[in-house]
Amino acid sequence: MRGSNGAAEARIPRLSGGAAVWAAGLVLPVGAPPLARGALLTDEGRLIALGPADELLSCVPKSARRDFGRAILIPGLVDAHTHLELAALRLPPAPMADWIVSLVRETRAWPSSLFLASAKVGAAGALAAGVTCVGDITASGESPAAIADAGLRGVAFHEVLGLEGDRAGEVLERKLSALGRHHAYRGALPGQPAAGLSPHAPYTASPELYRAVLRACRERGLPAATHLAESPEEARFLREGGGDFERMHRELGSPAGLFRPPGCSPAEHLDREGALGGLRLAVHCNQTGPADWERLRRAGAAVCLCPGSARFFGHPLADAAGMRWAGLSLCLGTDSRASSPSCSLLGEAAALGAAGFGAEELLRLCTLAGAEALGLGGEGVGQLRAEGPADFAAVEPPGGVPLSAEALFHPESRVVCTVTGGGVRFTAG
Numbered sequence: 001m002r003g004s005n006g007a008a009e010a011r012i013p014r015l016s017g018g019a020a021v022w023a024a025g026l027v028l029p030v031g032a033p034p035l036a037r038g039a040l041l042t043d044e045g046r047l048i049a050l051g052p053a054d055e056l057l058s059c060v061p062k063s064a065r066r067d068f069g070r071a072i073l074i075p076g077l078v079d080a081h082t083h084l085e086l087a088a089l090r091l092p093p094a095p096m097a098d099w100i101v102s103l104v105r106e107t108r109a110w111p112s113s114l115f116l117a118s119a120k121v122g123a124a125g126a127l128a129a130g131v132t133c134v135g136d137i138t139a140s141g142e143s144p145a146a147i148a149d150a151g152l153r154g155v156a157f158h159e160v161l162g163l164e165g166d167r168a169g170e171v172l173e174r175k176l177s178a179l180g181r182h183h184a185y186r187g188a189l190p191g192q193p194a195a196g197l198s199p200h201a202p203y204t205a206s207p208e209l210y211r212a213v214l215r216a217c218r219e220r221g222l223p224a225a226t227h228l229a230e231s232p233e234e235a236r237f238l239r240e241g242g243g244d245f246e247r248m249h250r251e252l253g254s255p256a257g258l259f260r261p262p263g264c265s266p267a268e269h270l271d272r273e274g275a276l277g278g279l280r281l282a283v284h285c286n287q288t289g290p291a292d293w294e295r296l297r298r299a300g301a302a303v304c305l306c307p308g309s310a311r312f313f314g315h316p317l318a319d320a321a322g323m324r325w326a327g328l329s330l331c332l333g334t335d336s337r338a339s340s341p342s343c344s345l346l347g348e349a350a351a352l353g354a355a356g357f358g359a360e361e362l363l364r365l366c367t368l369a370g371a372e373a374l375g376l377g378g379e380g381v382g383q384l385r386a387e388g389p390a391d392f393a394a395v396e397p398p399g400g401v402p403l404s405a406e407a408l409f410h411p412e413s414r415v416v417c418t419v420t421g422g423g424v425r426f427t428a429g
Helices: 006-011 053-059 096-107 112-128 143-150 165-184 207-220 232-240 243-252 266-272 290-299 307-313 320-325 345-350 359-366 368-373
Strands: 020-027 035-043 046-052 065-067 072-075 077-082 131-138 153-160 194-199 225-228 281-284 302-305 330-332 392-396 414-420 423-427
Touching: 020 053, 020 392, 035 053, 046 053, 053 065, 077 112, 077 281, 077 302, 077 330, 077 345, 077 368, 096 232, 096 243, 112 131, 112 143, 112 414, 112 423, 131 143, 131 368, 131 414, 143 153, 153 165, 165 194, 165 207, 194 207, 207 266, 225 266, 232 243, 232 266, 266 290, 290 320, 302 368, 307 345, 320 330, 330 345, 330 359, 330 368, 345 359, 359 368
Parallel strands: 020 065, 020 072, 077 131, 131 153, 153 194, 194 225, 225 281, 281 302, 302 330
Antiparallel strands: 020 035, 035 046, 072 392, 392 414, 414 423
C-alpha cells in the first residue's frame, strides 16, 4: 500500500495499482453521518473506505487523486422507474389515452436497432443526471444491453401485455424466451442488469396474465413491477368501463371487448384477483387512498412516485405524505423522456419538498429507498459504505449556497461527475 499515513495504513488493506481517492467539500453517505471535507477510497470497483480527505489522499499517488473541491459526494442515484428505450421519443402533453395511442403508433414500426439506440440515449442521460442504478421497463428487450454497456446497475423489467386470459400462458412463454438473451449479455459491470417481469397495467393485462407472471417470478426468483392507478381515466375505466380508455383500445385494435370493469379501484381489483401479493414495485399510484395503501402495505409492494410524469399529464400527484404515514415504502422514478421534460431524479425529489419531506429523507428516496425497492439494498447499492459498490455522483451547488443536503435540491445545482464500479461514466463539460 502506498502512503505514509499510519492511521490510514492500520485500517486499509493492500491496494491494487488501480486504487483512487475522490475528495469533496462534503460527503453524504446515506445511513451514516455527513462527512465534511471527506473522501472515498476505491479499488477494483469497490468502496474501500470513507474518511477525512487529508487522511485518504495520502494513500494513493497524485495521479490517482480526484478533488471535486466545493462539491457534494452522494451515492449514485437510483431511478426506480424509467423507460430508457423511449428516451429519443418526444410527444406533446395530451390526455393519457391519446398519448398512449400516439406512443404505440410511433413505436410500433421501430426496428430493434432503434429501440437499442434510444435506450443508449436514455442511459447516457441517466448518467448525466447522477443515476447509477435503474428500474427500467423494456417492451422491446433491447434496453438491457444499453444498461450493461453504460455501466449502470439495476433491474430490467420485461413488459408483458394481453387482455385475453385464455392466452396468458402463451404470452408469458414468449416473453420468458427473451430472458435467455438478457442473461447471456455481458456488459461493463458483471451480472448487470438483473432481469424482472412487468405486467403493464390492470387495463392492458388480464388477471390471468398477472397471476401467471407472478407465479413465474416466484419460481425463477425474479422481481415484478406494474403501473398502477396512474390516471383518473384508468380509475374510471376500472370502475365503469367505456370512456377514453375503451376508445384507446378500439383505436389500437386491442380486444377491449374482453375487459369487464370490476367496479372498484385498480389496487382492489388486483387484490381481489390474487394479483397484488408478489409485486415488488407499484408505480405511480396517483389514484389511491387509505384503503388501497393498506392493500399495498399488506402485499409488501413499494410505491414508486413519478412527480414529473404526473405534471406532464396534469394528473393529481399521489398523496406521498399520506402514504408515508400509512407505512408504505416509497421511492422515486423519472418515467420516460416521452412523458417528462427532464431525467433529473433530484428534480423529481424536490417536488416532494412541499409535502413535508426533509432534505435527508429526499436523498434517501433517491438512493437507498430505490435500491431496496429493486431488491438491491443488501448489495450496498444506494449508499456509500465500505465494501459496497464504488457508485457515486458529485453534485456542485451554485456559489454562495452552503454545502448541505438541502443544496442538492437547489434548482441551479448540477451533477459534475458520475462513477460506477470505480470508473468515470460522466463528467460535465
